[in-house]
Amino acid sequence: MRLTRRGVCTLAVAVVLIALGLVAGYPLLVTLGAIAVGAVVAALGVAGRKPRVEVIRELFPDRVERDGRAVITLRVHNPGTRRQSGFTAVDRVGEDRVTVAVRPLAAGAEQPYMNELPTGRRGRHDVGPLTLFRADALGLGRSELFLGEMATLWVYPRTHPVGAVIGGLPLHHHDGEATETSPRGSLDIREVRPYVPGDEVRHLHWKATARTGQLMIRDYADPHQPQFTVLLDDRHEMTAPEFEEAVELAASLVVAAAHADHRCRLVTPGGVDVDTTSGWDAVQRYLEELCVVTRTEDAGLPLLPATLARAGGGTFVVISSAVTVTPDDRAALVGMRPRYGDMILVVGAHGAEPGVPGVRVLRAANAVDAIRQWQTVIA
Template sequence: MRLTRRGAAVLVAAIVLFGIGQWAGYPLFLATAGAAAGAVIAAVAVTARRPRVAVVRDLYPDRVERGRPAVARLRVRNPGARRQPGFTAGDAVGAGFQSVAVRPLAPGAEAVYHYELPTGGRGRHQVGPLTLDRADALKLGRRRLSTGDTATLWVHPRIYPVNAIAGGHARHHHEGQATEASPRGSLDVREVREYVVGDEVRHLHWKATARTGRLMVRDYADPYQPRFTALLDDRPESLAPPAFEEAVDLAASLAVAAAKADHRCRLVTCGGTDIATRGGTTVVRGLLDELCLLDRADGPGLPLVPAPLLTGGGGTLVVISGRLSEVDHAGLAAVRSRYPEQIVLALGTTKGNFAVPGAKVLSAVDAADAAHRWNAVIAG
C-alpha cells in the first residue's frame, strides 16, 4: 500500500494546518487538520487489504491484422468467504496500459469483463502481467498487485486482396536434362531411362523397352510452378517508418496471395532477411509471424540487391521501395538474367516520376493504392 500524490499532499497539509492551529490557537485549522488526517487514515485502512481473487485472462484472437480489433477477456472469481470490494484490473500492452473496473464480488461470485487491445503497431506484443489496483473513494491511497502470467499478442501486417502472380518457369520439360531442384511426383516426363530396382513398374515405357531390348521407365518430375521473389527495400533512406509499414503490408499481401495459390514465393530484404515458402495455406501463419518481427535495416549504405539474389533465380522479381538510385538500377540490371521479369512497386510516389530501366513500374501512394493498381495490371 502507498499514498498517491494527492494523499501525500493531504497528509502534508494536515501536518501544516495542525502546526499553524497549535501555534496560532485557531480551532478551525485544528479541525481541518483532523479531518484531513482522518481521510488519510481511512484511505490506508481501505487499501491495506489486497484483492484476493482468481483471475484468468484470454486473448481473442491472439493473432490479428494491424488495425483490426482484438479483445482480452478477463474472468474474475472471488474464492473467499468474504465480500471482495471493487478494484481496477489492467494489462500492460507494449508501452500502453489497458484497464477495466471490476465491481464488488460476493463470496464465490464470478464476473467476466472485456477490454480492447491496441493493434495499431505491427509486432509481437507482451500482454501482462495483470495488475490489480485498489484505491479509496478520494484516491488518497492505492494498493497495487501484479498477478497471473503473460500472453502474447501477434499483430500481423495488414493483408490486402491481391492477385497471385502467374509468371514463373516454363511448366514443361519433357526431354533433356533437368536440374536437381526439380521436385518429383507429377505427370510431366523428365526423361526415359533404364529400369533400376525399386522403380515403379507402372511407369514402364513399353515402346522404349521394345526398341532397346531393355526395361525402360518414365522418370517423372514436377514442373516448376509459378513463383516470384519479393524484394522489400528496408533501408532507412528509402522508406520513412510509416511508409515502411505500408511496404511490409504490401509485401505480406503478395506473399500470402502466392502461398494461398500454392505457388512458391520468397521474401528478401536488403538487410538480410530471407523467407521462403513452398506455398499452401498452412504456411501463412508462420510467414506472417516472421513478418511481425521484421524491422528496418540497421544502417545506410546497403545495396538494394542482397547476396541471396545474386545466386538465386527464377520467376518474377517484385521490388517494393520508395526511392531507387542509379546504383540500385545497376543492381537490378545485374540480376535481370536471373529474373527476366521485374516489377517495381513505388510507394509514396505519383505516376510518371519514378522510372527503372527494363522494369515495369507501378506508382502508388500507399499499400491500398498499390494493391488496387497491382490487381488492375497483373493477371491472377
C-alpha cells in the same frame, strides 16, 4: 498498501497545517490538518486490503490483422466466504493499457468481463502482467496485486485481396541429381532414389532396380510451378509511413501467391530471407516475419542483398521508395533483369520516377493504390 503521490502530499500538508495552527494559535488550521490526516487514515482502511480473488484470463484470437478485433476475457472468482469489494484490473498490451472496473463480488460468485485489445500497431506484443489494484475515492491510497502470467498478441499487417501473378521456371527435363531450388511436383524426373514405404508403386524405376538390386523410385518435379520473389526495402532511409504501406503490400502479395500454390521467397536488404513451400504453413510463416520486421539501422546497404546473387526464375517484385532507389540500385536491377521472367518495381508517389530499362514501375500513394495498379498488370 502504499500512499499515492496525492496521499503523500495530503499528509505533508496536514502536518504543516497542524504545526502552524499550534504555533500560531489558530484552531481552524489544526482542524483542517486533522481532517486531512483522517482522510489519509480512511484511505488506508479502504484500500489497505488487496483483492483476494482468482482470475482466469483468456485472449482470443491471439493472431489478428492490424485494426482487427482481439478480445480479452477476465473470469473473476471470489473463492472466500466474505464479500469482496470492487477493484480495478489493468492489463498491459505493449505500450498500451486496458482497464476493467470489477464490481463487488459475493462469496463464491464469479463474473466474466470482456474488453477489446488495441490492435492499431503491427508487431508481436506481450500482454501482461495483469495488475489488480484497489484505491479510495480520493486517490490517496492504493494496494496492488500482480499476476505474473503473460500472453502474446500477434498483430499481422493487413492483407488485401489481390490476384497472384503467374511466373514459371523454364521447361527442363533431367534425370539425376536435383538442385536445392528445384520445386517438387509430378511432371519431370527430379532424381532416382531408393524406395521408401508410402511411395507410389507406379513410379518404380525398373531398370535402376535391376541394376542396383534394390527398389528404386522416380522422384518427380514440376518445372512449371510458379516462382514468386518479393524484395521488401527495409533500409532506414524509408520513412515510417512508407514502410508500413510497403509491409502491407508485401504481405498481400506473398499471401496471395502462397494460397495459389506458388513457390515464394521474401527477402530484405536488412537480412530477412524466407523461402518456403506453398500452403497455409507458408502463409503463417510470412505473416509472422512481416509482423516483426522493422527498418534496419545499418547505413549504406544496397537494395539487392547478396543472397540474391544467384537467384532467378519467375517473377521478381521490388517494393521500395522512389527516393531511396539510388543509381547503383537501378544498375543492379538491370543486371538481374535477364534472370527473371518478369520484374516489377513498386515505389511511392513522392520523388522522381526511377526508370529502369526492362522493369515495369508502379507508382502508388499507398498499399491499396498499389494493389489496384497491380491488378491491371496481371490482367
